[in-house]
Amino acid sequence: MNTLGLIIQREYSSRVTKKTFILFTIFMPVLFLALAFVPLWLSTIKDSEIKKIVVIDHTGIYAPEFKSTDDYRFEIVGKADESANYTPRLGKDFFAILQITDDLSKKPQNVFLISEKQVPMSLLKNIEKVLSEKVTRQKLDELSASGNVDAQTIVKVRHIIESGANVSVSTLRLNKEGETFASSSMLSSIVGIAFTLLIYIFLMSYGGMVMQAVLEEKRSRIVEVLVSSVKPVNLLIGKIVGIGLVGLTQLFIWALLLGSLTMVLGILPVFSNDAATSSQLMNNSMQPVNMSEIVAMFQTINWLEIILYFIVFFIGGYVLYASIFAMIGASVDNEQDTQQFMMPITIILLFAFYAGFYSIENPDGPLAFWCSFIPFTSPVVMMVRIPFGIPAWEKILSVIILYGSFVVISIFSAKIYRVGILMYGKKPTVKEIIKWAKYK
Known part of the structure; x- marks a missing residue:
């Protein structure tokens, strides 16, 4: 096996076999459910004091x-x-x-x-x-x-005010075949924010993991031994790919658990695109929501498309941010020095998250549209917009810009990485880091 494959295998196996990874993979879904339902349950508990x-x-x-x-x-x-x-x-x-x-x-x-x-x-x-x-x-x-008004009219007005106007609008979507099917803006919002939160957490956690790994190797001087037999660029690529595969493994395990759970409960037939027709929806529009209606609403979501694009944007966003995090880890000697470089990256990611969150109300608005083509924000914002249904050209253009950007940033980070991992004892400035990128 070549050196790059060995590095990927080492980075992958050393993390997948850790107890922390196993525990995190098992208990993280439980924690998410607890964060979602425990506050709701606590809000129903009434204060005993009148x-x-x-x-x-x-x-x-x-x-x-x-x-x-x-x-x-x-x-x-x-x-x-x-x-x-x-x-x-x-x-x-x-x-x-x-x-x-x-x-x-x-x-x-x-x-x-x-x-x-x-x-x-x-x-x-x-x-x-x-x-x-x-x-x-x-x-x-x-x-x-x-x-000025007779008593009978006043009685009618009272009745109108007391009864109110219980208008309930049922939303329908029209597919390319001209068929209408039930849809739910609330469900699309929930799905969008769930995937946005997930990709935000993974970009932060696994990008930070790359930086931590680079910093530990540099601090322990292990990297000096490694670069004697492996090119620094291969070492960087192997580290990013290996840790990225750990993230994909975790996502795959969670998808299996979620798919198994939903199929057992009969809530969501995975990857099914069958939907309730408009006539079925209209017959039930005035009835209380039941399980069959919930199932029909879940079926309107194109889960295959969402999951595929999630993987695509996760890979693109992860490589982009992991390259930046690796560059930061190679440029400093300790964790304290990373703060000056981490703050701008954290602000950008937070902006991406809030841009995605506020795009729920207007997924086709200017904020959502333009942030979908900025590579630093598109992985987060696009996961909000996709469940609402957006033109294919916007998805393709966003992916092209994202992957083109991470190639350029990865090359720039690799140039800095090959110099920075062997630099010790001096806190680098931005000017010096740019000089490193120009070295041949």
């Missing part, structure tokens, strides 16, 4: 509207209490004081909620809802009393 809210209503109109619940108990202060200078102790006797000083139908700002702690959103929404409904009824009563 919060008491004092209602001081100077108008006497709104206080009777407040009804106590399992979480909040409203205590109305009457005229007698007000005249006796009633002053409840916040934080001890009561959680908050709701004070209404005027008719809200005429002066809607004259209501105040006073508390020592930050008011929960659920309490604020509850109070606003009660007061808004009461003010609406007040205005309808005033309109009815004016005599």
Whole structure:
């Protein structure tokens, strides 16, 4: 076996067989699920303490509207209490004081909620809802009393306001064959952000792993022995490819686990493109969402395309960032010196992540479009856009730019790597690093 193959095998086997890799591969999906569902579960756990809210209503109109619940108990202060200078102790006797000083139908700002702690959103929404409904009824009563509108019309208006307009829009997509099928923007958003988060984590973790490996070899002087029998460029390529294969192995194991789990649960037939027809969707559009509808929505996602492009963008993004990380590791002597070079890379990756996150609302907007062709951001942003369906030319152009860029950056990094791994005792400047790239 040639030296490059030996280096790849060494980098791959030395990491795949580690206990940390095995534990990380097994428990990382569990951690992701915990991060997704544990906060949701904790949010459903109610506080055992019932919060008491004092209602001081100077108008006497709104206080009777407040009804106590399992979480909040409203205590109305009457005229007698007000005249006796009633002053409840916040934080001890009561959680908050709701004070209404005027008719809200005429002066809607004259209501105040006073508390020592930050008011929960659920309490604020509850109070606003009660007061808004009461003010609406007040205005309808005033309109009815004016005599300009008959009583029957007022009753109809009340009924319309109370019943609301329960409009539910069902989204359909049209394929090239002219067939319509059910789709879900929410599902596309979830899939997009999941793959974006995954590729962001892998670029950071495995790119950092390359830098750490280069730095350890340089610090221990092992690299001096290695370059005596292996070209520095081959050593760099072998390190990047070997660690990249570790990442792909981990992704493959997770894909098998996810595929097995979903097939057992019957949630997602993997790589199936069958979809519910528009007529089936319309028949069920007014019914509560059930498992069959969820399955149909999952089937509308082109999983094969998403996974293939994920691998393509992962490889391109990984090689690009791993080359930069390897260049940084070869240029310094210790981890402290890496900070000056790592900060710009971290900022770029964070910008890519936030650009992808905010592109969910507008996957065809200027931010998403242009970041799809910038090689430093395209691996992250494109994984948000692909589930929504974008033209093929945008995907192909993004891949061409990404792979062309990583070839250029890899060559530049290799030139710096071959010089930097043998440099010790001096913190390099950007000017010196550029000089290294010019050495022949």
